[in-house]
Amino acid sequence: MTDLLRRQTPWEYDELELLAAAGERLSGSLEEADLLDRFHALAVPRLADGCRIDPPAADAAPADAPRSGSGLSLPLEVQDRRLATLVLHRSGGWTDREAGLAEELARRLARALFLARRDREAREEIAALRRREEELRQAHADELKRRDADFGRFVGTSPLGIIVVAARDCRHVVVNPALAELLRIAPDPERPMTSVSLEALPVRFARDGAPLAAAELPFCRAAALCEAVRNAELDVLREDGTTCTLFGHAVPVLNEEGGLKAVLAAFVDVTSRKQAEAALERADRNKDAFLAILGHELRTPLTAMVNALRLLRRRRGEDPAVRSACDLLDRQLAQCTRLVTDLQDISRIKRGRLALERSRADLAALARQALEVVRPEAERGGVALRASFPGEPVEAEVDPGRIEQVLTNLLGNAIKYTRPEGGVCLELERIGSEVRIVVQDSGIGMPPDLLAAAFDLYHQAEETLSRSQGGLGIGLALVRGIVEMHGGAVSVVSEGPDRGSAFTVTLPIAAPAGRREAGI
Amino acid sequence: MIESALTPDVVLLVDDHADIRESLGELLQEEGFRVALAADGSEALRYLRQNRAPCLILLDLMMPVMNGYEFRLRQREDPELARIPVAIISGREDAQQNALELQAVGCFMKPVDLDALLGTVSAYCPCSPGGTPC
Numbered sequence: 001m002t003d004l005l006r007r008q009t010p011w012e013y014d015e016l017e018l019l020a021a022a023g024e025r026l027s028g029s030l031e032e033a034d035l036l037d038r039f040h041a042l043a044v045p046r047l048a049d050g051c052r053i054d055p056p057a058a059d060a061a062p063a064d065a066p067r068s069g070s071g072l073s074l075p076l077e078v079q080d081r082r083l084a085t086l087v088l089h090r091s092g093g094w095t096d097r098e099a100g101l102a103e104e105l106a107r108r109l110a111r112a113l114f115l116a117r118r119d120r121e122a123r124e125e126i127a128a129l130r131r132r133e134e135e136l137r138q139a140h141a142d143e144l145k146r147r148d149a150d151f152g153r154f155v156g157t158s159p160l161g162i163i164v165v166a167a168r169d170c171r172h173v174v175v176n177p178a179l180a181e182l183l184r185i186a187p188d189p190e191r192p193m194t195s196v197s198l199e200a201l202p203v204r205f206a207r208d209g210a211p212l213a214a215a216e217l218p219f220c221r222a223a224a225l226c227e228a229v230r231n232a233e234l235d236v237l238r239e240d241g242t243t244c245t246l247f248g249h250a251v252p253v254l255n256e257e258g259g260l261k262a263v264l265a266a267f268v269d270v271t272s273r274k275q276a277e278a279a280l281e282r283a284d285r286n287k288d289a290f291l292a293i294l295g296h297e298l299r300t301p302l303t304a305m306v307n308a309l310r311l312l313r314r315r316r317g318e319d320p321a322v323r324s325a326c327d328l329l330d331r332q333l334a335q336c337t338r339l340v341t342d343l344q345d346i347s348r349i350k351r352g353r354l355a356l357e358r359s360r361a362d363l364a365a366l367a368r369q370a371l372e373v374v375r376p377e378a379e380r381g382g383v384a385l386r387a388s389f390p391g392e393p394v395e396a397e398v399d400p401g402r403i404e405q406v407l408t409n410l411l412g413n414a415i416k417y418t419r420p421e422g423g424v425c426l427e428l429e430r431i432g433s434e435v436r437i438v439v440q441d442s443g444i445g446m447p448p449d450l451l452a453a454a455f456d457l458y459h460q461a462e463e464t465l466s467r468s469q470g471g472l473g474i475g476l477a478l479v480r481g482i483v484e485m486h487g488g489a490v491s492v493v494s495e496g497p498d499r500g501s502a503f504t505v506t507l508p509i510a511a512p513a514g515r516r517e518a519g520i
Numbered sequence: 521m522i523e524s525a526l527t528p529d530v531v532l533l534v535d536d537h538a539d540i541r542e543s544l545g546e547l548l549q550e551e552g553f554r555v556a557l558a559a560d561g562s563e564a565l566r567y568l569r570q571n572r573a574p575c576l577i578l579l580d581l582m583m584p585v586m587n588g589y590e591f592r593l594r595q596r597e598d599p600e601l602a603r604i605p606v607a608i609i610s611g612r613e614d615a616q617q618n619a620l621e622l623q624a625v626g627c628f629m630k631p632v633d634l635d636a637l638l639g640t641v642s643a644y645c646p647c648s649p650g651g652t653p654c
Contacts, residue, residue, distance in 0.1 A: 292613055296582070299611030299630040300537050306631040307543030314550055337631055343614045353614065 015101050016422055018046060022105050026112035030119040031321050039109050045101055046460035048072070048088035056082040069093060072102055076110035083113050156192025158266075160437045161246065163219055164193075165263040172197050172222035182246065182269055184238050206235040219265040226260045234267070244271040288347045295344035302340065306333055345405075346457065346474045349481040356399040356485055363396055363403065363435050363507070364389045367428050370407035382420030385411075388427045394435050402482045403507070409475045410439040418443035419503070433509050434488075440502040446494040454492045455480040484505065529575035529645045530554045534564040534591070535609065537584040544578075544609075544632070551638055553645060560584055561591030568601050575645035576625075578637075579609040581618060592622045605644050609637075 011019070012082035025038045035052055043051050054075075072094050074086040086106045090098070131134070154161050161179030168171060174195045177187055183203050188194050198214055205212040214220055216466045218232035236244050248267030255261040309329050309470045316322040348354040371387055415422040422442040429436055446454065457477040476490075483490045494500065531553050535541045538559075545555045556574065558564035568574075577595075583590035588608070589626040594603045607626035608619040619627035626640045 294610045294611065300540065303609075303611070303630040303632060304543050305536065307540065307547055307634070310634050311546055311550070314547075333631065347611050355617075391623035471575060 006286075009097070009100075018101070019104060019108070021266045023400050024110045026108055029112075032113060032116050032120070035112050035116055039105070043088065043102075043105060044311070045104070047098065048090045050089040052087050054085040054087055056084055065089060069501065072108040073105055076106060076113055078110050081114070083110055083117065098454065132139060138173035138424070152192050161248070161267040161269070163250075163265045163267070165219050165223045165250075165265070167259060168223050168316045169227075170217070170223045170263075173201075173219070173264060174430075179267065180265075182244060183236060201494055202239045204237040204238060207219045207233060209235075218248070219250040219263050222252055222265065223260065223263040227256075228252065233270075244269055245274045246270065246395070252420070271306050285351075288350045291343050291347040292351075295340045295347065298336070298340045302333060305329075307437075309333065333388075342474050342478055344480065346478050349478070349485070354481075354485070356402060358399055359399050360395050361398055361400040361403070362393040363398070363437070364394050364428055364494045366398075366400055367407055367426055367437065370404050370411055371426065373408050375412040377412065378415050381415055381418070382422040382425075383415050383418045386423060386425040388425070391431060394428060394434055397509055398486055398507065399482075400431050406479050406505065407437065407439075409479050410505070413475055414439050414441035414443060414501070417441065430509075435507045435509060437505045437507075438502055439505075440500065445497050445499045446492070447497055448494075451492055451494060455490060479503075479505075527611070530556050530571070531645060532556045532557045532558060532564060534561065534577060534583070534588070535580040536560055537580075540580075540630075546639075547581060547634065548641065551641075553641060561586030561588060561594070564591055565594055565601075569594070573601070573604050575605075576641055576651045577604055577606045578609050578641075579606050579624070581608060581612055581615065589618070590623065592624075595596040596623075607637075607640055607644075611643055 022039075022042050025042060026035060029035050029038060033149065040051055047069075056075075070089050070091055070093055072088045072090070074408075076086055086109060088102055094102070124314060151330070155164075155176045158176055159178055161182050162176040163179055164174040166174070172195060175183065175185065176192050176193055178196050180187055183201060185194055185196065185202060198217075198220075205217055212234070215224065216227040218234065222229045228249065230249045232250065233249060234248075236246060238244075247270040248269040250263055252260055253262045253264055303340045309326055312322065313326045317326065320444045345354065367389065371385060375385060381460035411424060411426065418424055418441045424439065424441045424443075427438045427440070455476045457474060480490050483505055486507055488505060490503065490505050492501055492503045494502070531548055533541060533545055533548070533555055534557075536559050541557050541559070545557050545654070548555045556567055556571070558567050559583070562585050564577070564579075579588045579591065586594075587609070592606060595604065595606070605625040606622065607628065607631055607652070608615055608622065608624045609628045609630060611630040612618065615629055616627050625644065628637050628640075
């Protein structure tokens, strides 16, 4: 309407008709070429003999371009943007009225061209965005492919045997060359990773000699449970009859939604380590069996000597020199017998052949007996013995012989490592459902680094000193073994060399159910 | 009674080690018991079949030719011999358990506690001079 109002003279009917037709025709397309065709069809020959569109000149004149004879040059402008120049020809020249109408039509054409151009530009912009998006998508895909290739290279060259399970059912697995070699799968020269169905693997799996079903394999369990299976050991039985042992972990890899994407399992070949362990265990068992035989064999000469000594005492015992020699032999034979007994006992505990004979016993009475056993030794060593007991009996379900052995061992040990004029004190008290027995001495003590190993088999406080005192280094290991078989615990504290030691035994009052093994 | 006073009870000692056999045999004799010696199970069986039943058999377990277990088995199979009491003397770590299985009247771990052994012998052989008076 504003355009219409710009003119002074009102439009004729046919002019309005042309303008209306132009409005209708030009709004029906967004293609520039089509718009020009449509404009041409409207304007020629109704208004002009010919028309053309020139591209906008850089130095184009502003609106109201001159009329020159038959030509009429009209700038096509919208929002100060010069789109093109419309040039119309009319052989009879232009009246003001005609020129005004042409100008009005040019305005409509300019608007239509502007919209078409905006539309084209918008479409071009969208296309450019699409292209950019596609480029980014491609770059992302390339990156993923590169990462996949990197991952393949890493896994492919990993010295760890790697197995990937892609689905919960664990029917297919992908193995890297290191694992393929362990399983004796021929490598695929085309690809670093070998994809194979679990059933087609040329091996059988077992653990501790028992065959393993697919569902029991650590990586299949990890896939089925969607949780990590760690420290798994797996025996591999190959087609050629050889075997190896693998050790490793299987962990689930989750996708973005938290579901199972895959299971990644890594294994190392521990065959030689297992063989070394087995050899060590065999050697240890042989040693224990040897100790048992040694103990038995030593008992025969000990028996003959003890018997002969008794005969000697009977026949020549009245001679003081013979009696004194017999006393010495008695003591030494008793010591030999104790060592042999300790050896046999530790060997039995280690082989699980020692059974406790439990009964209800007064621990205070057992402690008093143990004190009497070691009293002669303490007196000879000039070591004072003290004890403290509760007023009433302290009963517990124990093997009385074995507990007396524990206390005799601890007291004997304390006396052995205490110098003359020192003291050894035994304290016994009931605390809740436990009995606590402390054997404290004022002896040579222990440096902190040796405390932790005090109860280890064959461990001795100090090589030279203990050698001078005798002993096999099994007394405390035996103490721990017997106490642990009772469901109790032993510990030792020492403030350091020459500051004494305190050994503490705690025993449950009631026999624990199913505790037999001792950890030596 | 009269007969037993004339022929006192015998302790049969079965052990393959001569030194043990002899030293323990001498000790028992010095304590007043009559002692018969056998070096293995088959010797012991031979002795039993040819002599009057001893009051007690002191039996080692580990012996060549016939060990203590086999001897005890054969002895218990023979109704004439089955009732003679047996005490085990052994250096085996599981001697106590073996003694239970073999239904022995006692078990002495080597080296034998002689006072305890003499106590058992005199309990089963009361009619020996070394035994409690009968």
